[in-house]
Amino acid sequence: MVRDVVRNDGSVIGLYHRVDHEGFKGSVKFIGTLPDTTGSWYGVEWDDPSRGKHDGSYKGKQYFHTSSSTGGSFIRPKKVDGGYSCFLAINDRYGKTNEAHAGVIIEDLFVVDGHKKQTKVEMVGAEKVNKKQSKLDQLQEVVLRGMSVYGVGPHGSELRQNTPNIEELDISATLVSSWLCVSQITECLPKLKSLNVSDNVLPIIPGADKDMPCFRTVEILYINRMHYTWKQILQTCKMFPVLKQLHCCFNSVEKLCLPSSLEQLTLLNLESNKVPSWDNVLQLASLSRLDTLILNDNKIENIYFPDVPPGDTTSCFPCLKSLSVNYNKISEWKSINELNKLQQLEEIRIVHNPIMDLATPETVRQMLVAKISTLKMCNRTEVFEDERKGAEIDYLKRFGPHWLKAGGHQEEDKDQTSAEFLQEHPRFKQFLKKYGAPETSEMEQKSKTLKDNLISVKIRNPDQPDQR
Structure with missing residues (x-):
């Protein structure tokens, strides 16, 4: 038995x-x-x-x-350890303690410098912090990551009565075993807005894709490192009817499809998945409220919006303001030209792509700023108006000779710029209208060889003026 x-x-x-x-x-x-x-x-x-x-x-x-x-x-x-209830975990981490240093393990307190050398630090005011946090009914943010929380257990009433103001809950890397366990916890937290269940094993079961009352207040969801496919992610999100921010990093997302359950989404984080191309990303283009899209560390090589020609505005991602594509395979400037089609793009993050190696970091930044007219932040650094002006004028000078060869002319009635040039440099005509055509001398390609940049220097001795 x-x-x-x-x-x-x-x-x-x-x-x-x-x-x-x-x-x-x-x-x-x-x-x-x-x-x-x-x-x-x-x-x-x-x-x-x-x-x-x-x-x-x-x-x-x-x-x-x-x-x-x-x-x-x-x-x-x-x-084996089967864990403990969510309330006991909260009480253990945030409850009042009479231990020395208020429960802080001072041996674990240190900082690491640039040479990976550890230096001990002193915890000041631990008792005061513990006293403040120990008022469980005032807790708004609770982090239980890595603790052996298995669910609500027999302490549902204690959780509901003692922690009514929790708005953010992190139960990542715990022992919760199903979405039912998660729902029983959130049912006790009527003000919950942010839920992190990353690094857990939560199978998708039939019926788990229905609107659940216990998740109706959750606006931010973290389901990182869950081995979920995009289909499983969409099934999960159906349980969260007011979801606005979704973080599903380090999963098994490959092919994307139209997400009817994510119409209210304002932020989507797909970092470190297996999205193979921009074609897949365009499946999300109808998300009319999305303002932040994070696609770092995928397999994207090109960016394009085929619905409109260069210089026009795309209907895709109408509210997108921030796009992160770090650690991808973007290598051509035409992808940056395409980004200028977006209606409201203000921020781009694109480090660790082949395109960043096409010139010096300063020149690449200038090109990014010049090519995207609405850009206000570039790789986490603000773009000021004087920088934009300088970048656009330098762009005129840099590609002026190419413009002339492509049929361009300083006199508008003689200008016959080729379609190929305008496709490669869709903002060039705007720069001409804004700043005027650069002088021919400004567009001269200066030699970069050492012999052509040497200057002649004569040294004379004042005591012997005839000696050279």
């Missing part, structure tokens, strides 16, 4: 619950006995496959399945 294994609070550890053993987390996939042994066993699939020993089989019989051939092991129930 298999006996139930209970936590300290009396709740039962069941199948698919999450457990911890010596800092390693896993999911219970089997509870029962094994041949030629006594007592009960847990069959656990570990998050870290190197922690396991097999694929869930014992003496030729399969007792549970694992995604890795070495991800499973059998372990005695008494050796």
